[in-house]
Amino acid sequence: xxxxxxxxxxxxxxxxxxxxxxxxxxxxxxxxxxxxxxxxxxxxxxxxxxxxxxxxxxxxxxxxxxxxxxxxxxxxxxxxxxxxxxxxxxxxxxxxxxxxxxxxxxxxxxxxxxxxxxxxxxxxxxxxxxxxxxxxxxxxxxxxxxxxxxxxxxxxxxxxxxxxxxxxxxxxxxxxxxxxxxxxxxxxxxxxxxxxxxxxxxxxxxxxxxxxxxxxxxxxxxxxxxxxxxxxxxxxxxxxxxxxxxxxxxxxxxxxxxxxxxxxxxxxxxxxxxxxxxxxxxxxxxxxxxxxxxxxxxxxxxxxxxxxxxxxxxxxxxxxxxxxxxxxxxxxxxxxxxxxxxxxxxxxxxxxxxxxxxxxxxxxxx
Amino acid sequence: xxxxxxxxxxxxxxxxxxxxxxxxxxxxxxxxxxxxxxxxxxxxxxxxxxxxxxxxxxxxxxxxxxxxxxxxxxxxxxxxxxxxxxxxxxxxxxxxxxxxxxxxxxxxxxxxxxxxxxxxxxxxxxxxxxxxxxxxxxxxxxxxxxxxxxxxxxxxxxxxxxxxxxxxxxxxxxxxxxxxxxxxxxxxxxxxxxxxxxxxxxxxxxxxxxxxxxxxxxxxxxxxxxxxxxxxxxxxxxxxxxxxxxxxxxxxxxxxxxxxxxxxxxxxxxxxxxxxxxxxxxxxxxxxxxxxxxxxxxxxxxxxxxxxxxxxxxxxxxxxx
Numbered sequence: 001x002x003x004x005x006x007x008x009x010x011x012x013x014x015x016x017x018x019x020x021x022x023x024x025x026x027x028x029x030x031x032x033x034x035x036x037x038x039x040x041x042x043x044x045x046x047x048x049x050x051x052x053x054x055x056x057x058x059x060x061x062x063x064x065x066x067x068x069x070x071x072x073x074x075x076x077x078x079x080x081x082x083x084x085x086x087x088x089x090x091x092x093x094x095x096x097x098x099x100x101x102x103x104x105x106x107x108x109x110x111x112x113x114x115x116x117x118x119x120x121x122x123x124x125x126x127x128x129x130x131x132x133x134x135x136x137x138x139x140x141x142x143x144x145x146x147x148x149x150x151x152x153x154x155x156x157x158x159x160x161x162x163x164x165x166x167x168x169x170x171x172x173x174x175x176x177x178x179x180x181x182x183x184x185x186x187x188x189x190x191x192x193x194x195x196x197x198x199x200x201x202x203x204x205x206x207x208x209x210x211x212x213x214x215x216x217x218x219x220x221x222x223x224x225x226x227x228x229x230x231x232x233x234x235x236x237x238x239x240x241x242x243x244x245x246x247x248x249x250x251x252x253x254x255x256x257x258x259x260x261x262x263x264x265x266x267x268x269x270x271x272x273x274x275x276x277x278x279x280x281x282x283x284x285x286x287x288x289x290x291x292x293x294x295x296x297x298x299x300x301x302x303x304x305x306x307x308x309x310x311x312x313x314x315x316x317x318x319x320x321x322x323x324x325x326x327x328x329x330x331x332x333x334x335x336x337x338x339x340x341x342x343x344x345x346x347x348x349x350x351x352x353x354x355x356x357x358x359x360x361x362x363x364x365x366x
Numbered sequence: 367x368x369x370x371x372x373x374x375x376x377x378x379x380x381x382x383x384x385x386x387x388x389x390x391x392x393x394x395x396x397x398x399x400x401x402x403x404x405x406x407x408x409x410x411x412x413x414x415x416x417x418x419x420x421x422x423x424x425x426x427x428x429x430x431x432x433x434x435x436x437x438x439x440x441x442x443x444x445x446x447x448x449x450x451x452x453x454x455x456x457x458x459x460x461x462x463x464x465x466x467x468x469x470x471x472x473x474x475x476x477x478x479x480x481x482x483x484x485x486x487x488x489x490x491x492x493x494x495x496x497x498x499x500x501x502x503x504x505x506x507x508x509x510x511x512x513x514x515x516x517x518x519x520x521x522x523x524x525x526x527x528x529x530x531x532x533x534x535x536x537x538x539x540x541x542x543x544x545x546x547x548x549x550x551x552x553x554x555x556x557x558x559x560x561x562x563x564x565x566x567x568x569x570x571x572x573x574x575x576x577x578x579x580x581x582x583x584x585x586x587x588x589x590x591x592x593x594x595x596x597x598x599x600x601x602x603x604x605x606x607x608x609x610x611x612x613x614x615x616x617x618x619x620x621x622x623x624x625x626x627x628x629x630x631x632x633x634x635x636x637x638x639x640x641x642x643x644x645x646x647x648x649x650x651x652x653x654x655x656x657x658x659x660x661x662x663x664x665x666x667x668x669x670x671x672x673x674x675x676x677x678x679x680x681x682x683x684x685x686x687x
Contacts, residue, residue: 044560190421195631220633223640247637261565263594274565
């Protein structure tokens with residue numbers, strides 16, 4: 001695996017004009033994507049994870065969407081935000097493909113799936129129709145659809161949810177993209193099917209040397225796929241690091257809350273830790289840190305000023321005032337302390353650490 | 367041949383709900399017959415949380431809907447508090463049944479009338495069941511319920527569309543709870559919610575179980591959550607109950623190949639465990655028995671039942687040791 005950066009997102013701001021006023025959906029998102037890595041973006045609904053991904057592919061409604069002035073999305077040396085639409089068309093789908101949560105609404109119900117995949121190949125490549133159809137059938141067998149030849153003549157409604165998602169993946173792979181953005185691709189699926197789809201994406205990633213951005217709110221899915229994890233809250237990335245760092249050495253109280261509120265199979269406590277309250281109304285953002293009103297560990301400054309990113313390690317950054325040298329020491333929830341102990345033991349054993357992190361590209365920070 | 371039913375596990379206590387040989391068949395006898403629930407039996411005891419897991423189409427929701435009489439069963443018996451629910455004829459009996467058993471639905475938006483403010487959504491349930499006589503009583507009770515589920519009292523005049531999914535789900539829970547039921551069927555009540563809200567709702571359900579001795583039938587597909595909340599769990603597939611065991615036992619010593627496969631597919635929130643996890647695929651041919659073989663639920667270890675043929679008992683028993 002190489003470690004070159006394939007996509008760079010810098011200070012991305014996205015706002016929407018609505019009847020009630022301007023909603024700042026994404027408020028300064030910055031991250032890098034390396035070639036061949038899987039970056040998981042975690043967050044609640046409304047945290048801006050889907051919007052920032054749609055911004056990368058420029059599939060947001062042109063009307064009523066406002067991009068921040070100094071925001072940049074650099075791909076192959078070009079800023080995607082300022083690219084003319086015609087040039088964007090040669091990138092969208094061909095270089096950066098997307099799969100969505102609901103495969104039924106993303107497929108054309110009046111067209112056989114084989115034709116849909118072939119059509120997508122034809123728009124990007126100049127080959128005879130029959131050949132495109134053959135290519136489509138090859139793709140369908142690649143994503144594990146049984147009897148691809150017969151299935152290619154079927155309509156989307158004749159497939160089950162899991163198979164439809166496979167069709168979607170075949171469709172998005174039609175042009176052998178560099179980057180695959182998967183927006184909650186398994187949320188609507190059963191665990192067994194979900195597990196198959198995740199393994200499929202992982203497999204294809206290696207085969208085609210793609211980078212994958214995986215949007216999800218399920219930490220189990222994150223643990224399965226991610227090399228690096230970014231946690232989003234209220235339109236911002238609040239913590240980013242390798243999967244090990246986020247799972248075993250999280251620094252932001254919101255990440256603590258997320259991890260503690262999902263029971264593992266061994267959880268026997270009387271109560272689940274839960275983050276009180278609800279996400280802020282994006283129309284009326286509170287002053288200071290957006291998470292402060294729900295944050296049991298909030299400091300006085302959290303209500304005044306938004307925290308900048310503090311460096312934890314070369315790969316790990318978190319936006320919380322708790323990391324400021326002058327911040328008082330706090331005791332995180334018991335579950336987090338348990339995890340940090342695991343982290344400290346395997347990071348100290350030089351072998352154990354590198355053995356453990358064998359899957360990883362060395363990843364640069366934001 | 368001795369068939370042990372799950373009830374034998376706790377024979378000394380009387381179940382609050384006992385389901386025997388329940389069938390729900392759509393389009394029976396026609397070409398497009400669907401055996402949604404196919405001969406399942408289980409009992410739920412007072413104060414217990416019974417989890418039902420399975421993939422979509424396994425019949426777990428249909429089981430829940432049949433038990434609460436939203437669907438009429440095809441055959442079998444459902445006995446709730448000593449009464450056969452199919453024998454309910456008069457509307458007064460029906461009212462008493464509904465007051466005692468309530469349901470929380472999966473989709474929080476679809477299950478609340480968008481044209482009625484939430485104080486009436488909850489208040490109407492109180493009036494219908496004659497729990498409150500005067501408007502003032504209704505008003506107080508509605509406020510009390512909103513406090514319990516953690517929704518600001520001042521929102522009582524708002525309509526469901528003005529709330530988020532998590533808040534709507536809590537209003538649905540308030541509506542189900544306000545008539546003080548003894549039994550609640552929670553049908554995937556967490557799957558529409560964000561992680562942080564899920565934990566709030568689960569804590570609420572657990573608190574209510576402690577305070578009011580409520581019994582739950584908890585239907586879900588998130589295995590970690592089901593294990594966390596349930597005392598006993600049943601695993602369903604294709605309308606059949608394949609395995610039934612106490613929650614810990616089921617997770618640590620699953621017996622049926624389908625359960626093993628389902629558990630192996632469930633993502634774990636612990637990174638180290640998750641990276642070590644290997645999916646075991648289920649071979650559906652295990653479930654195909656010759657027509658002369660009559661598989662049934664057999665007790666493999668105490669309290670742990672598996673759907674299998676008579677011949678398979680010994681193999682499973684050896685595997686369990």
